[in-house]
Amino acid sequence: GAGVSQSPSNKVTEKGKDVELRCDPISGHTALYWYRQSLGQGLEFLIYFQGNSAPDKSGLPSDRFSAERTGGSVSTLTIQRTQQEDSAVYLCASSLLASPYNEQFFGPGTRLTVL
Amino acid sequence: AQSVTQLDSQVPVFEEAPVELRCNYSSSVSVYLFWYVQYPNQGLQLLLKYLSGSTLVESINGFEAEFNKSQTSFHLRKPSVHISDTAEYFCAVSDQGAQKLVFGQGTRLTINP
Numbered sequence: 001g002a003g004v005s006q007s008p009s010n011k012v013t014e015k016g017k018d019v020e021l022r023c024d025p026i027s028g029h030t031a032l033y034w035y036r037q038s039l040g041q042g043l044e045f046l047i048y049f050q051g052n053s054a055p056d057k058s059g060l061p062s063d064r065f066s067a068e069r070t071g072g073s074v075s076t077l078t079i080q081r082t083q084q085e086d087s088a089v090y091l092c093a094s095s096l097l098a099s100p101y102n103e104q105f106f107g108p109g110t111r112l113t114v115l
Numbered sequence: 116a117q118s119v120t121q122l123d124s125q126v127p128v129f130e131e132a133p134v135e136l137r138c139n140y141s142s143s144v145s146v147y148l149f150w151y152v153q154y155p156n157q158g159l160q161l162l163l164k165y166l167s168g169s170t171l172v173e174s175i176n177g178f179e180a181e182f183n184k185s186q187t188s189f190h191l192r193k194p195s196v197h198i199s200d201t202a203e204y205f206c207a208v209s210d211q212g213a214q215k216l217v218f219g220q221g222t223r224l225t226i227n228p
Contacts, residue, residue: 033215043205043218056215091159098214100147101166106159 002026004107006092012113013082021077021110025094032075033095033104034059034067038088046090049075050098082114117141119208121219128196129227136191136222138180138206148189149207149216150180159205165189176200201226 005024013019025032034046045059049069060066064082069075079086089111093104122137140146150162163174170182180191189206203223207216 031214035216035218042220043207045215045217048214050214056213059215093159100164100209100214103161103164104216106151108158 006107023092029094031098033093035091119219147209151205154202
């Protein structure tokens with residue numbers, strides 16, 4: 001079956017612009033996670049959704065970052081007024097339920113470059 | 116807050132040699148531990164996990180890891196590596212009640228023929 005998909009695969013933007021990153025989870029997975037992988041910080045948790053609600057937003061680095069999930073499926077991560085330090089690979093993962101007993105399946109990521 | 120330390124950023128080994136990738140986590144009452152692997156130009160994949168029960172867990176491709184509560188470690192081992200094991204390996208932890216994964220910095224395993 002289809003895995004987690006993310007779009008775009010690459011995004012180059014200018015400092016100060018807004019960007020939207022999209023994640024399509026595996027069908028039937030109720031939990032969805034966003035992580036960021038950067039050279040200086042490694043892999044960091046950003047936010048997770050159970051259904052359409054986000055019980056844990058603790059990893060969002062600033063109020064320029066937001067995410068939503070509609071219909072319990074697709075999620076969008078929005079970064080406003082991008083900064084060079086936002087450059088990273090943004091990873092999305094989904095699992096059947098939000099539980100350590102359910103494996104998180106990762107997408108290929110979106111590589112964001114802020115010039 | 117939970118944290119994970121992978122002591123080696125890079126580990127070079129010869130093919131068919133044994134390898135150990137080290138992982139330590141900060142202490143917590145109950146933790147769940149994971150090793151993920153990222154092969155070149157591929158996404159993250161779960162290699163193995165410890166949730167409860169036997170402290171020694173194994174993957175289908177010959178890796179194993181042992182949960183050591185007293186040393187707060189979850190080191191990954193393989194008795195004989197292959198070229199195909201070349202990848203970056205990430206140790207991760209999840210607290211009971213917390214759904215997010217906290218990752219270590221990763222260890223790049225390179226296999227020399």
